[in-house]
Amino acid sequence: MKALVFLLSLVLANVANVASAATRADTGGAFSLVDQDGARVTEKTFLGRPVLLYFGYTTCPDVCPLDLAKIARVAKRVSAEAGVDVKPIFVTVDPERDTPAKLKPYVHFFGADFSGLTGTPEEIAKIGDEYHVYSRKVPTADGTSYMVDHSTVLFLLGADGGYLDHYGRSLSIDEIVSRAVAKLAGAGSP
């Protein structure tokens, strides 16, 4: 019973975290990063298209691959249903290992339209702070490597680059698509 109560409190704490992020008007901001081709990009690079933004890392064993496959489907459906071309962007939380050369085949596995962004640890920390993204290195049991524990929130940005909405991974594709389409319609996106 104690274990159950503890588990429940963890779940509730997570729900509270997601809910508080929703009310933050300060989510998002300027960034300068490097894309999968080694080109310097900023928030201005993606203006004119709504963006689906997700933070993770290429050696993530299970969560990132599942979420990116889901995001690819969400992007296709939102693009079709909202009549806008939605851009999926993956930002690494593991900049020491995720070079442009490593990001390129990884993101393109999920879709030719995906961008994969990396940068210096400081640049990654900056965009992480702007989106209130959590990430933490966790050494593997043998101590020779590490995993990265990270947030799994998907952000929707409008064509003006501003934050519109975010989605926890418990939401289905249908739920995300309908909310994103409504948000984009409300935002008066092209």
Ligand code: NI
């Ligand atoms: Ni991951």
